[in-house]
Amino acid sequence: xxxxxxHIASAARTDAPPAILLDKVNKWFGALHVLRDxxxxxxxxxxxxxxxxxxxxxxxxxxCINRLETHQEGRIVVDGIELTDDVRALDAIRREVxxxxxxxxxxxxxTVLENCTLAPIWVRRMPKAEAESLAMxxxxxxxxxxxxxxxxxxxxxxxxxxxxxxRALCMKPKIMLFDEPTxxxxxxxxxxxxxxxxxxxxxxxxxxxxxxxxxxARTVADRVVFMDRGEIVEMGTPVQVxxxxxxxxxxxxxxxILRGH
Amino acid sequence: xxxxxxxxxxxTSPEAAPRTPPASQIGLRGWLRANLFSSWINTAVxxxxxxxxxxxxxxxxxxxVINAIWxxxxxxxxxxxxxxxxxxxxxxxxxxxxxxLFGTYPYEEHWRPALVCLLFVGLYVVSAMRRFWxxxxxxxxxxxxxxxxxLMWGGVLGLSYVPQERxxxxxxxxxxxxxxxxxxxxxxxxxALGRRSKLPAIKALCVLYVELIRGxxxxxxxxxxxxxxxxxxxxxxxxxxxLRAQIAIILFAGAYLAEVVRGGLQALPKGQYxxxxxxxxxxxxxxxxxxxxxxxxxxxxxxxxxxxxxxxxTSLVLIIGIFDLLTAGxxxxxxxxxxxxxxxxxxxxxxxxxxxxxxxxxxxxxLEAELNRHRRR
Numbered sequence: 361x362x363x364x365x366x367h368i369a370s371a372a373r374t375d376a377p378p379a380i381l382l383d384k385v386n387k388w389f390g391a392l393h394v395l396r397d398x399x400x401x402x403x404x405x406x407x408x409x410x411x412x413x414x415x416x417x418x419x420x421x422x423x424c425i426n427r428l429e430t431h432q433e434g435r436i437v438v439d440g441i442e443l444t445d446d447v448r449a450l451d452a453i454r455r456e457v458x459x460x461x462x463x464x465x466x467x468x469x470x471t472v473l474e475n476c477t478l479a480p481i482w483v484r485r486m487p488k489a490e491a492e493s494l495a496m497x498x499x500x501x502x503x504x505x506x507x508x509x510x511x512x513x514x515x516x517x518x519x520x521x522x523x524x525x526x527r528a529l530c531m532k533p534k535i536m537l538f539d540e541p542t543x544x545x546x547x548x549x550x551x552x553x554x555x556x557x558x559x560x561x562x563x564x565x566x567x568x569x570x571x572x573x574x575x576x577a578r579t580v581a582d583r584v585v586f587m588d589r590g591e592i593v594e595m596g597t598p599v600q601v602x603x604x605x606x607x608x609x610x611x612x613x614x615x616x617i618l619r620g621h
Numbered sequence: 622x623x624x625x626x627x628x629x630x631x632x633t634s635p636e637a638a639p640r641t642p643p644a645s646q647i648g649l650r651g652w653l654r655a656n657l658f659s660s661w662i663n664t665a666v667x668x669x670x671x672x673x674x675x676x677x678x679x680x681x682x683x684x685x686v687i688n689a690i691w692x693x694x695x696x697x698x699x700x701x702x703x704x705x706x707x708x709x710x711x712x713x714x715x716x717x718x719x720x721x722l723f724g725t726y727p728y729e730e731h732w733r734p735a736l737v738c739l740l741f742v743g744l745y746v747v748s749a750m751r752r753f754w755x756x757x758x759x760x761x762x763x764x765x766x767x768x769x770x771x772l773m774w775g776g777v778l779g780l781s782y783v784p785q786e787r788x789x790x791x792x793x794x795x796x797x798x799x800x801x802x803x804x805x806x807x808x809x810x811x812x813a814l815g816r817r818s819k820l821p822a823i824k825a826l827c828v829l830y831v832e833l834i835r836g837x838x839x840x841x842x843x844x845x846x847x848x849x850x851x852x853x854x855x856x857x858x859x860x861x862x863x864l865r866a867q868i869a870i871i872l873f874a875g876a877y878l879a880e881v882v883r884g885g886l887q888a889l890p891k892g893q894y895x896x897x898x899x900x901x902x903x904x905x906x907x908x909x910x911x912x913x914x915x916x917x918x919x920x921x922x923x924x925x926x927x928x929x930x931x932x933x934x935t936s937l938v939l940i941i942g943i944f945d946l947l948t949a950g951x952x953x954x955x956x957x958x959x960x961x962x963x964x965x966x967x968x969x970x971x972x973x974x975x976x977x978x979x980x981x982x983x984x985x986x987x988l989e990a991e992l993n994r995h996r997r998r
Contacts, residue, residue: 428895454901465896469914469995478910479900511995531900 377440379404379535379566380425385434387420394420395431396590402568404534407561409577409598410570412587413613418570421587422537425568426457439534455483458528462540464520466512472499472523473508476530484531491530498526502556518549522556529560536560538569572617574602586610685709692716698958705961713962714969717953721970724789724944724952730781733772734792740765740772741795749984751991762803769796785863789944791973793863797935797945801870802928808871809878814908816883827879834876839937842869847941866938874931881923885916918992925985929978946970 380402387395394417402408410418423429424436427443427450436443438453467475476495480486486494499505502522504515512520521541528536538557542550554576561567561580571577577584577598584601586594588609594601605611641647657667688708690701692715701710714721723734744765747753753761773792776782815827834842846869847862854860889912897907917924939948950970954962 426899428898451901451903454899457899459896459899461892461896461899463890463892465890465892467893467896467911467915469918479902482906482910483901483903513995527900 376404378402378437379406379439380568381435381437382421382425383435383437385421385424385431385436387417387424387429387431387433394590395424398434398587398590398592400585400592400595402566405564405566406582407566407580408568408583408585409581410568410585410587411572411577411613411617412593413616415589416587417590418585418587419539422459422539422568422570425535425537426454426459428459455531456534457537458531458533458535459537460521460524460528460539460541462543464512464517464524464544466520466524466527468512471509471511472504472515475512475523476527479527480530495526495530498529499523501529501559502526503552516549517545518552521545521549521553525553525556525560535566535568538567538571540570540572542571542573574617578602586613588613683708698962701962709965710962711965713954713959713965717959717966718969720790720953721946721950721966722790723792724949725787726789726792727781727783727787730775730783733775733780733783734788734790737769737772737792738795740769741792741799744799745980766800785861788863790949791946793938793944794932794935794946796863797867797870797938798932800867801874801931801935804871805874805878805931808875809882810913812875812879813882813886816879817886831876831879834872835880839869839873839934840940842873843937843941845869862941863943866941866943870931870935870938874927877927877931878924881920881927882916884923885918885920886912888919889916918989921985921989921992925981929981932978932981933974946973 378401380400382398382400385395385398386393396417398417398421400421410422412418420429424431424443425438431443439456441449441453443449443453466472467478470478473492473495476498477488477491480491480494481488484491496505496508499508502525504519504522504526507515507519507523512523515523525541541557542553545553550573554573557567557569557576558580569576569581581598583595584598585592586601586609593607594605594610601610602614605614658664684707688704689711690704690708691711693700693710693712698710698712701712704710719728719731722738723731726734744762747761748758771777771780773788773796774783774785812827812830815823816831818824818827843866846865850865851860893911893915894907897911902910936945936947938945939951944952947970950966954960954966
């Protein structure tokens, strides 16, 4: 099994060093083994979709990539920097990796514009005017420049998630992580967020996206990873994974997903 | 749903003007009916209470205004004594107000503590206005407090020196409360953050501090500061008694405020910390820009509650012989001629405390509304 995985991983793209490399990563929450020997290599510019039943460890895995969670065994290398307890390495990685959360996590006491400019000004040391024009650029990109002066609480869920995407983009990250970005949204708002993400993917951003949106996975993903009980069970192109599942676990999962739709 | 209402509305009258609710439901009449006379039992309670309130108000006005004596010639309090229970003797305030306000501060120099009180009030007013919330405000504070020190102590600029033992009354209360809360609040924030720190030593230290200080009454801390602490100092070294009491109050208020602030920190969703981390903000950036602004807004009501409590708790310094406003009031009526007029003095002192506390309370309500505007849709 693992040989095939490595084969696919290495065959995925070019010979350039991977943007993200996970090597036999293990993690426990207390006695609960939530990540089991997870190995994964993501090339620069690659779009990866991670799916799997709830509790399968997919969120935990991407949260390990910017160290919101710490792994206990194995290696994680992001943009050539290995994740350790070294604070400087952590700062460097967090500057390069943007994250979008299921629950948006916008800062409610700051305006949309301030949400977007805070990190560029204080982490990137960008002059305020430059940070604001950058923020407006990305707010236009996610199609809500007119909301810049409002507070997050005045926006709809879909608008808030688009602000969250713009906020992450303002740090000009090399890699974007999406943790179930549409799961907290009403159905009519899912499309506006997915459209924004498709646009981003077309620009060649390296993305890892945890989602159950199969349509998005089919149109955008270079590869789909299926996780269950902390393991990567199958990995391949969307067609391989969705049309030709190799394991019972994936077949069961796909049947449940399809029934839900 | 909205379609349905539209069609029914259109069916009855296509251009119906919006109707006002029935007159019996709105305005004063509606309010009275709903709140005071909704049932026979409510009506009875309303009438009984109205009777008591009116009786009491009339009685108070008769005692406090109509039958009151406003001044008496040179300590001749017999007229007041004859009217005990019938009319108030405000003459005691007329006669003693300078002592109540400024204690044993030299009489001819009373303009100095009076100016100090005005400076304090001015400082509060300026600090309360959001448009002055800039770093320069810190300079204003330092400068004002320096001026206050010069005015109280004197000894320079042609002002005569007044030792601290002679200070008293309102300036003492304002000094203890202002310095107390101005130092206790930042201390409390650090301790609250420390209690949530990942570093075990810092966390243990902060827990120890809060639990130790909270575990003893303020009175015993004041006693320790005034009686025991000097015993540990080397021979000849002496720290001002007021300063020792001040430090005790800062430490005590700090422990209580720390727990209030910690409540706010805990109320914040984990996602706020994670979003700040994911953007690469450092610990102090995250704390200063994201966590504290939200946490402190959440705890404005309990924070002000504690502030008001400590403003009044400064009166406990009377047990170590410091002349604050309340002690000065008590001392004013020790003189035989004026004994027995406690009610008038305590009402007055109480009114002064009330003005400050009510101002704090009112301001905090406005601040809360203002700062939480972002929560309104």
